[in-house]
Amino acid sequence: MVQFAVPRRGLPSEASFRRWAAAVSSFKVNLVLVGRAEGRRLNQKFRGKKRPTNVLSFPDTGDIVLCDPVIRREARQQGKALAAHYAHLVVHGILHLRGYDHVTKRQAARMEREEIRRLRRLGFADPYTVE
DSSP: OEEESSOOTTSOOHHHHHHHHHTTOSSOOEEEEEOHHHHHHHHHHHHOOSSOOSEEEETTTTEEEEEHHHHHHHHHHHTOOHHHHHHHHHHHHHHHHTTOOOSSHHHHHHHHHHHHHHHHHTTOOOTTOOO
16 A cells, blocks of 8 residues: 655656565555655654654554655755656665664665565665665
8 A cells, every 4th residue: 555645746657656566465554655744754753853753664564654755855965867766765764664774784784685686576776885
């Protein structure tokens, strides 16, 4: 399920979000796109950080919260297409739901390899390569 709590203008289609999620997970995932204030509130409540973040994953509920203004800013700064960055963060969030993490270097390397593999299958370039 995809919920838009932000204007949909310029965003990838709902079908794209569903396709990206299905490429990583066979279980039900809820994708929720939020604005800056809600992103900040959730990040403060669940991670103790007073700023919005790009993606939050909630394994207990299968929810992934994507903060649109942060993702748009990051895509611009990194010179990436918005759809490519969104696809990466959907994959990233779902991998968190599946138990992946990036606290240690070893965990991060494992998670990044899996992200790259999944994104290539979806037709996207390595998100960690700056061109």
